[in-house]
Amino acid sequence: MNTLLNINDQEILLNRFPKSNDKNLQAWDSSDEYVLNHLHSLNLSNAKIMIVNDSFGTLACALKDHQLFWQSDSYIAKCAVEQNIEDNQLSPTIEYLDSLTAPKITPDVVLIKLPKSNALLAQQLQLIGEIISHDTIVIGFAKAKDVHNSGLKLFQKYIGDTTTSLAKKKSRLIFATKNNAIKNNDNDHLTSWPLPDTELTIFNHAGVFANNQLDIGAQLMLENIPKDLKDGYVIDLGCGNGVLGLGVALANPEATVRFTDESYMSVASARLNCEKGFESQDRFEFDWHDCLSGYDYDQADLIISNPPFHQGKTVTDHIAWQMFHDAYRTLKHGGTLRIVGNRHLAYHIKLQRIFDNCTTVASNSKFVILDAIKY
Template identity: 75%
Template sequence: MMNTILNINSQELLLNRFPKSNDKNLQAWDSADEYVLQHIAELNLDSANILIINDTFGTLACALNAYTLHWQSDSHIAKCAVEQNLEDNQLTPNITFLDSLTLPATAPDIVLIKLPKSNAMLEQQLHQINQVMTPNTQVIGLAKAKDVHTSGLKLFQKYIGETTTSLAKKKSRLIFAKPTVSKFDDNAEKLVSWPLEGTEVTISNHAGVFANTQLDIGARLMLENIPNNLDDGYAIDLGCGNGVLGLMVAHENPQVTVRFTDESYMAVASARLNCENAFDDQDRFEFDWHDCLSNYDYDQADLIICNPPFHQLKTVTDHIAWQMFNDAFRTLKHGGKLRIVGNRHLGYHIKLQRIFDNCTTIASNSKFVILEATKP
């Protein structure tokens, strides 16, 4: 694998994405990371308790390892990345890892928040910061300049206080918010809920979940083609999101145990909530915040269903789908089936044919296709 070196503030750091890649364009940091690290260096801090949010591959954690760190992310892949990069750089910082629904126990001196992919997620995270900040907390947002919008700045003003932005540097910008807003009395997250058409089920989503206000059109086609011929056994909803596909597998196959797994903590939490709301018997369900099916046992699943992503952050890539399909092949029993939905143009049938040596088209429309492969 190609090694990528970041030289910043008299430090030389070996940093890689997770999983590691030979693509030189997929480095583990961007100019927003560099901008905020230079700003922190200029503060000349002897010590500080820093809360880092949305550190995509651990660059901030590695570069700020001399401070007391609380590191929060919704992404299990990001957590794997920071652990790997800390190990590769032989760093042992004072760091506490937090999932995206857990707040630090102590008030931070500085909060560094890399803007997330949606305003819904940003609002949730700023609401959390509001609960732990003090008047002396420095809240600093960082992002590419093109991703800093008026709507996001208004959220900083709503939940933190007076907000200004820096000049753009290398096409990135910093956001400075001064805590002047009182703590919100309602410290509970506001879930998004919507009825699943054709059923009596209400789907609830945490802020960070894909398609968190309605059923996406690929999942809609998959719901029309859920297997219903399993008398018992074990099924996995891989990359489960809010769990809607696994819920329908459980509904159509009442004797089957279903495991929901996703690299998003909020996705797994949403799936758990939706199972609790839809079924009385919770012993049938398992939940796992995990990187695909890495470290799962061989030959254990009868069915795996999947709506694979074709991007990591804002980078279009097929490596996640490759990992999902290879992990599924290992995890399925002989005769077990992987059923996926994907955009027609992605050519997933070629990957499945290469891995499984078979692939069947179950259904299709003008945009999506349902494919099934059986482990020989």
């Protein structure tokens, strides 16, 4: 796998996070190169640059001589940029921002890689539109196959006049200029839906998993929530909007529930749902984190999860592996990992290997609920 990016007279060592030898998992793509080359041709020095959705820190490393405001929804992306900055022994001036926080200055340049979801793009462009001036250079970038009219319309709606470049190496740039007449009042990018058989409404920040309806795997899990946890300690691992942990909290009024996810919008949604659904917040905890890395051994009675099987656009089982290993470490002896997964993912093989046991709790034609106990 190529880990050395040669760009604009710099050689940068770049890895994904976690590091991988898989040749399909390169840390940058041709759209990163296209936007960096374009920016280089503009000959800017000492610019204040806002970078949005830099998957593994390529832009942050390459633009190290500027003042950087680096915004991402992904905790993994933040780990990657920190790792790559360290590996290249760089010391950029960089402020890290979560996806609901804007820089306190007006950037000279905004570089935004198109995210997977148009809902997240709309929320990010609205936030950008509120802090830029007519002189700010706004450039979107992505693989050409990911640049659709629907996305371009969002640049038009939230920023102003929008044009696109020619495609180069199957990538495309989007140029937008702030139109000061645009005033968007649709500040509310939340979606919501009622949680069946409860009085709860599930709210979702932009781009969160299952933001329009209950996931069918999660539904099967909610039909199989343990009810005997008393004052146990439960972790909802990869919580999304928190629907599984909320199910645990409803069925076990004394249990403490910790919601963790690598997506900031997810953790923010889970927090909002606890605030809206429960009077007391004392038994809820929230953590923007990569799986359970660094968690203490032997602390949880139950870990509940609907694991992801892709990272960004790449299908992978490494996150499930990491979640299961981390869960084994973090569970108390006698504690249970309960997961829901698509049958074809065959999670029972992984669980059997790590826990040396695995039982099927429930199943339907598509999904299976599995328990593994740490003895």
